[in-house]
Amino acid sequence: MTGLNIPNLHIRKLLKEQLMRLSERQRILLLSLVVGVVCGFAAVILEQLISFIKAVLTNGASGYAHTIKYFIYPGIGMLISLLLLRFVIKDNIGHGVTKVLLSVSKNESKIKAHNMWSSLLTSAVTIGFGGSVGAEAPIVYTGAAIGSNFARYLGLSYRNMTLMLGCGAAGALAGIFKAPLAGVLFTLEILLFNISMTSMIPLLLSTVSATVVSYIFLGDAVSFECTLTPFSLGNIPFYIVLGFLCGLFSVYFIRTTLMLEDRIGRLQNTYLRWLLCAIGLGLLIALFPPLYGEGYDSLGVLLNGGTIEFEGLTPLAFILRNKWGVPLFFLAILMLKVFSMALTNAGGGVGGTFGPTLFIGALVGFVVARLINLITANMGISVPEQNFVLVGMAGLMAGVMQAPMTAIFLIAEISGGYELLLPLILTATIAFGTTRLFEKYSIYTKRIAQSGELLTHDNDQAVLTLMKTRDLIRDKYPRVKEDATLRDVVKVISESDAQVFAVIDDKQHLKGVLEMDNLRKFMFKADKYDSLRVYNIMQRPLAYVYEEEKMESVLDKFEKTGAWRLPVMDEEGKYLGFVSKSRILSEYRRELKEISQD
DSSP states (O other): OHHHHHHHHHHHHHHHHHHHTSOHHHHHHHHHHHHHHHHHHHHHHHHHHHHHHHHHHHTTOOHHHHHHHHHHHHHHHHHHHHHIIIIIIOSOOOSHHHHHHHHHHHSTTOOOGGGGTHHHHHHHHHHHTTOSSBSHHHHHHHHHHHHHHHHHHTTOOHHHHHHHHHHHHHHHHHHHHTOHHHHHHHIIIIIOSOOOTTTHHHHHHHHHHHHHHHHHHHOSSOSSOOOOOOOOGGGHHHHHHHHHHHHHHHHHHHHHHHHHHHHHHTOOOHHHHHHHHHHHHHHHHHHOGGGSTTOHHHHHHHHTTOOOOOTTTOTTGGGGGSTTHHHHHHHHHHHHHHHHHHHHHHTTOOOBSHHHHHHHHHHHHHHHHHHHHHHTTTTTOOOOHHHHHHHHHHHHHHHHSSOHHHHHHHHHHHHTOGGGHHHHHHHHHHHHHHHHHHOSSOTTTHHHHHTTOOOOSOHHHHHHHHOOGGGGOBOOSOEEETTOBHHHHHHHHHTOOOSEEEEEOTTOBEEEEEEHHHHHHHHTOGGGTTTOBHHHHOBOOSOOEETTOOHHHHHHHHHHHOOSEEEEEOTTOBEEEEEEHHHHHHHHHHHHHHHHOO
């Protein structure tokens, strides 16, 4: 076995040596191309795995036999994914886009190597078996992991590792949707807080190469073929209404998703939680079949102006026999999609909110258009439902993800619907603005922002987020015991040039500090060398800092106290050292230069 590994290791070493001879700029360009190709293959594999599993499971059944499969299969997929996570992967890999954002702000853009395949495998099983989630967030996590680990292997800096992480995420999204421009915009709007024009070239190389790989293996057809009608200026008021409604449904999507995750997550027994989620999801899918899997089959029908047949597939099919029952039925589906998504993820499945966002947005557009057509049937007014389905997808994405540019161009790219660019822009912008009235952050960033770990496009805020208090601690200051005498302190002073001393007890807890300015008035009183104790002359610190404390909070303490340095303690109250204002300013300048350089 060892003999087989020697040539492989030799080749890897030789390859790395050759790459290291290139300039870092050349390495980045070459690596972005390689990352794009690999991410393109990852997207193809995920698409093919989902299609294969789905075809095997749903083949040869019709009517209520199909309904029984819809009830059972999602729970089985969730259980398989749960077991893989618990016994093979041994890690939490849900909420892929959020995890990518956290890796940039908290972990120097480093992502574990297993994420190059674990998200892909578990999401394929989850969705292939009918889990009501999307494959896009897992593939973004996979792509980001590929970029991060390739960059780490070549020893790139944090800034360039972050860029490669973005290239991987952009390439993966471009590969799965065949949308290179949307991949770049997604990375710019959602993932990376600071990108220079020079950095755009690696991103474009990655997305184009990934898209080419996807074209070769999946064909050059757009992801969502649709039959659109020409845009009419007379429909602008209706698109404005659609934009407002997409904004309101985006708020519902964000808040309901987070609320459900919190409540379901309180159930500690993993297998009981799986069982309850599997039953709940199975019932929802049995009643509303479009909730099965990503739901893209239903979108394809609606985008081409077709009618989805439910007779024999659900006991609620009778509702659709009434013309007003159709929008009511689909309204129920779009409202319940959030529940089916939360149940899938809480029950052990792995998937994202990207696909459900497109699905719900499409149904919002369909329901709005159908209601308009029903209400105005006797007025000679009608709107093209398939156009509204497409535009609704962009509207909800702009609101839920707080990424209007990504929404506009992704929907245009995946459908070829550039002729609807004006309503796409109008609806997405209104939806984004409406959502921002109620929610400052996106579905991906809300929880991170609450914890103070979100990077933003504001360089000052980004630098403060990246700076870690524990990295700025200096333990060069002498420690003295609280019961030590003045003679002991004078001896320590004679052997040190420090201006401050930490007073600790036997358990290393900080009791106070001794400042040289205060000590001078005692140092020349020889008659008190043995009688005066440290606890008689020590001072209480103006404030305490904790090693995991956010930098904004630390700076606020410096501002309020006017101190030049403050003691740092761990969670148990043990003294670790001091953090100084000069050290913070020096690190701030270094970080700012790092993220701002071209």
